[in-house]
Amino acid sequence: MSVVALVPAAGRGERLGYGMPKALVPVNGQPLLARAVRGLFASGCVHHVVIAAPPSDVDAVNTVTASLAPVGGAVHVLPGGAERTDSVRLALEFALAEIPDTRVVLVHDAARAFTPPEVVKTVVDAVLSGADAVIPVLPVADTIKQVDQAGVVVATPDRAVLRIVQTPQGFDAKVLASAYRSGVTATDDAALVELLGVPVTTVPGHPHAMKITTPFDLAVAEAVLTGGNA
Ligand SMILES: Nc1ccn([C@@H]2O[C@H](COP(=O)(O)OP(=O)(O)OP(=O)(O)O)[C@@H](O)[C@H]2O)c(=O)n1
Numbered sequence: 001m002s003v004v005a006l007v008p009a010a011g012r013g014e015r016l017g018y019g020m021p022k023a024l025v026p027v028n029g030q031p032l033l034a035r036a037v038r039g040l041f042a043s044g045c046v047h048h049v050v051i052a053a054p055p056s057d058v059d060a061v062n063t064v065t066a067s068l069a070p071v072g073g074a075v076h077v078l079p080g081g082a083e084r085t086d087s088v089r090l091a092l093e094f095a096l097a098e099i100p101d102t103r104v105v106l107v108h109d110a111a112r113a114f115t116p117p118e119v120v121k122t123v124v125d126a127v128l129s130g131a132d133a134v135i136p137v138l139p140v141a142d143t144i145k146q147v148d149q150a151g152v153v154v155a156t157p158d159r160a161v162l163r164i165v166q167t168p169q170g171f172d173a174k175v176l177a178s179a180y181r182s183g184v185t186a187t188d189d190a191a192l193v194e195l196l197g198v199p200v201t202t203v204p205g206h207p208h209a210m211k212i213t214t215p216f217d218l219a220v221a222e223a224v225l226t227g228g229n230a
């Protein structure tokens with residue numbers, strides 16, 4: 001039985017504006033992608049990591065990740081797609097074809113490079129305990145407004161029933177495979193499972209699992225690392 005983590009890392013990182021794919025941007029000397037992969041393996045419950053790399057940077061991604069797998073584990077690198085959903089689909093197809101005993105599939109953004117290993121383990125344990133789909137979430141601290149195309153407020157949803165969604169998202173492999181057969185694109189993988197009518201369970205996320213999107217996010221991550229002397 002294998003737990004396989006798919007890592008979409010093929011984004012261009014335009015909002016970060018670093019002039020290179022975000023996955024390869026170094027923080028304290030270590031690329032974000034390498035930090036994300038180390039975190040997955042540090043959970044002690046991930047066997048394979050399948051990385052969807054920027055198509056022009058497959059060799060560079062191989063170089064920074066080749067040595068990260070523990071004994072008994074493996075890292076696989078393939079070219080990603082045009083959208084995040086395409087990258088995940090390509091990685092999922094690889095896993096299902098090449099790792100026949102895949103039982104649990106995680107999908108984890110390279111951009112969430114500082115996710116604590118404990119969050120990874122919580123998600124995997126929940127799937128192994130019988131949940132078909134599990135996502136880490138945080139409560140919403142701000143009031144959220146729904147607006148129309150002109151920017152005029154049309155509603156104020158009750159934030160008590162809203163959650164911020166993180167990764168890794170964990171799935172029974174057969175359920176995620178069914179969800180991806182729909183061919184639909186979504187901003188997270190659980191949304192595709194929701195379309196099947198399959199319940200999606202939530203577990204506690206962590207502030208450190210924030211997605212590095214902008215220069216501000218990178219500055220926050222660097223400050224947190226410096227505080228922890230990492
Ligand atoms: N075609 C794509 C687009 C995104 N991703 C990955 O999906 C995750 C979440 O995407 P995001 O943080 O939005 O990254 P970018 O697409 O790189 O950001 P931007 O929109 O600023 O270019 C990232 O790990 C990113 O590398 C991917 O694998 N393939």
Ligand SMILES: C[C@](O)(CO)[C@H](O)COP(=O)(O)O
Nearest residue numbers: 084109165166167187188211
């Ligand atoms: C999957 C995700 O990280 C959950 O919050 C997020 O939806 C990715 O969004 P992006 O726009 O592709 O960065």
